[in-house]
Amino acid sequence: MFWNEEIETMPREDLEELQLKKLQATVKRAFDKIPYYNNRYTEAEVFPEDIETLKDIEKLPFITKDDLRQSYPFGLFAVDISEIKELHSSSGTTGKPVVSGYTDKDLDTWAETTARGLTMMGLGEEDILQNTHGYGMFTGGFGVHYGCHKIGAAIIPISTGQTRRQIEIMEDFGATGLIFTPSYGIHIGEVALEDGIDPKNLGIKAIGFGAEMWTEEIRQRVEELFGCKAFNIYGLTELMGPGVGVECEAQEGLHIAEDIYYPEIIDPNTCTTLGADTPGELVLTNLEREGMPVIRFRTKDLTKITYEKCSCGRTHARMSRITGRSDDMIKVKGVAIFPSQIEKALLKVGDVEPHYLIIVTRPGTLDEIEVKVEASQDIFFDGVKEMMAVQEKIGKSIENETGIRVKVTLVEPKTLPRFEGKAKRVIDERNLH
Amino acid sequence: MKIKQLSIFLQNRMGSLSKPLEVLSEADVNIRAMCMADTSEFGILRLVVDNPERGKEALEENSFLVKITEIIGVEMNDTPGGLTSILKVIKENEIDLEYLYAFTHEKEGKAILLLHADKLEELIDALKEKDIVIVQADEVYNL
Numbered sequence: 380m381f382w383n384e385e386i387e388t389m390p391r392e393d394l395e396e397l398q399l400k401k402l403q404a405t406v407k408r409a410f411d412k413i414p415y416y417n418n419r420y421t422e423a424e425v426f427p428e429d430i431e432t433l434k435d436i437e438k439l440p441f442i443t444k445d446d447l448r449q450s451y452p453f454g455l456f457a458v459d460i461s462e463i464k465e466l467h468s469s470s471g472t473t474g475k476p477v478v479s480g481y482t483d484k485d486l487d488t489w490a491e492t493t494a495r496g497l498t499m500m501g502l503g504e505e506d507i508l509q510n511t512h513g514y515g516m517f518t519g520g521f522g523v524h525y526g527c528h529k530i531g532a533a534i535i536p537i538s539t540g541q542t543r544r545q546i547e548i549m550e551d552f553g554a555t556g557l558i559f560t561p562s563y564g565i566h567i568g569e570v571a572l573e574d575g576i577d578p579k580n581l582g583i584k585a586i587g588f589g590a591e592m593w594t595e596e597i598r599q600r601v602e603e604l605f606g607c608k609a610f611n612i613y614g615l616t617e618l619m620g621p622g623v624g625v626e627c628e629a630q631e632g633l634h635i636a637e638d639i640y641y642p643e644i645i646d647p648n649t650c651t652t653l654g655a656d657t658p659g660e661l662v663l664t665n666l667e668r669e670g671m672p673v674i675r676f677r678t679k680d681l682t683k684i685t686y687e688k689c690s691c692g693r694t695h696a697r698m699s700r701i702t703g704r705s706d707d708m709i710k711v712k713g714v715a716i717f718p719s720q721i722e723k724a725l726l727k728v729g730d731v732e733p734h735y736l737i738i739v740t741r742p743g744t745l746d747e748i749e750v751k752v753e754a755s756q757d758i759f760f761d762g763v764k765e766m767m768a769v770q771e772k773i774g775k776s777i778e779n780e781t782g783i784r785v786k787v788t789l790v791e792p793k794t795l796p797r798f799e800g801k802a803k804r805v806i807d808e809r810n811l812h
Numbered sequence: 813m814k815i816k817q818l819s820i821f822l823q824n825r826m827g828s829l830s831k832p833l834e835v836l837s838e839a840d841v842n843i844r845a846m847c848m849a850d851t852s853e854f855g856i857l858r859l860v861v862d863n864p865e866r867g868k869e870a871l872e873e874n875s876f877l878v879k880i881t882e883i884i885g886v887e888m889n890d891t892p893g894g895l896t897s898i899l900k901v902i903k904e905n906e907i908d909l910e911y912l913y914a915f916t917h918e919k920e921g922k923a924i925l926l927l928h929a930d931k932l933e934e935l936i937d938a939l940k941e942k943d944i945v946i947v948q949a950d951e952v953y954n955l
């Protein structure tokens with residue numbers, strides 16, 4: 380099933396021609412209308428007419444989250460505020476947030492991307508979609524909401540939280556689709572089981588995942604809990620919101636809406652562009668955005684891209700699930716470590732739903748990592764020796780994944796913080812700034 | 813015959829022992845015997861209570877990590893040498909004892925020794941052969 384078959388299955392040659400046209404128009408508009416781009420490109424001595432091929436995009440400087448922040452709030456808008464119909468912003472954990480502005484046409488483009496995604500997940504107008512993503516300034520809620528309107532399904536805009544009520548509504552309204560972050564989804568499933576409701580019997584057809592990093596094992600856990608497929612949704616407020624990439628039924632990577640976003644993979648250290656199937660940092664460019672065209676945005680998300688045609692028939696490139704962040708990465712003793720590696724290590728020793736926290740300290744001149752792991756039935760035995768062995772096994776498993784020896788501390792269940800949005804897995808107490 | 817013991821995982825920090833005991837007392841579960849095995853970082857609290865199932869439920873409702881483990885209790889003379897005679901039997905039969913603890917009660921001059929081994933059946937057989945009295949579980953729960 381396709382939402383926009385012509386575009387989604389377009390031969391790559393035609394698609395690239397379309398991308399080039401849109402890229403040229405975007406760069407010209409940005410250069411003409413937004414002082415930021417005008418200054419940056421002039422400084423770099425690169426001009427709109429230098430973009431003759433798609434590859435020429437590499438001549439353009441990158442834009443980072445800091446650049447976007449410095450233009451707070453409306454510095455990167457290409458249109459007058461009278462044409463902006465909606466404003467969102469990304470969570471500002473440090474400094475000012477990043478603001479995103481949308482014209483009518485942008486909202487429609489955004490809905491188009493999520494409509495394609497929901498269709499990939501097998502949802503259509505007869506479905507009822509319960510959206511547990513937060514509404515508000517965060518784009519997660521509205522992106523799905525608009526896409527849902529486009530495909531004609533009924534949306535339940537319930538937002539995050541009130542887990543027992545979520546379950547009650549699912550049952551009473553007969554929701555057939557769910558949108559949640561993996562950790563919140565598992566939480567919902569567990570609460571349902573506690574209350575004697577098997578989530579498998581709720582009649583859910585498809586689940587859309589978003590907003591946080593997860594592993595294949597977590598997907599399996601969610602699929603088992605709810606008895607249906609779970610699909611990855613990727614997006615970010617800076618570029619528009621969710622819908623940049625969504626998984627199809629093949630579940631072999633997320634199709635990037637390539638007529639709307641131009642993807643590149645770079646080496647985060649040297650900033651050189653890498654080829655297909657090579658892991659690196661994802662860089663994205665808006666090809667179809669009036670309000671606030673963003674060109675060569677460094678997402679800091681680590682992934683790789685394949686351009687091979689998918690078994691579903693779509694020709695659009697596929698990115699693999701995000702395996703880490705080039706900035707959330709912890710560098711310890713010169714080694715890069717990602718929370719996902721710790722998670723994988725814990726799953727390997729039989730901790731089915733690991734809850735953990737990574738704490739990095741520098742007591743003297745050397746970095747130390749402590750991984751706090753909540754003990755669970757899977758890894759609890761009635762013997763001190765056995766428990767020491769569990770600790771040791773976790774330590775070894777982490778060392779195998781990361782190459783670093785860490786201190787493992789087992790803590791009591793539910794003593795580590797729970798998150799209903801993006802999970803915070805790392806506490807860096809080194810004061811490196 | 814086997815006694816259901818509650819094993820509770822605890823982090824070793826001040827006050828970590830009092831919370832589970834409070835939870836049990838609130839649930840009207842009485843403690844017959846207890847022992848704590850710990851390292852500098854964590855501990856395992858082992859309890860014999862009058863109602864293990866209710867105890868487990870109450871603790872789990874309060875987010876404790878609990879397992880029910882089977883142990884046995886034997887009667888021993890609360891006099892010097894009472895323990896060694898039992899340990900001798902265990903040693904002669906080459907049974908690996910994981911841990912033991914004891915408690916006394918009203919029955920004069922007698923103490924109850926609680927034992928745990930991986931091979932619990934073998935331990936029971938060996939003790940029975942030497943006519944050592946194995947205490948019925950109900951007897952311990954209802955002391």
Ligand SMILES: [Zn+2]
Pocket residue numbers: 627628629634689690691692693
């Ligand atoms: Zn596909």
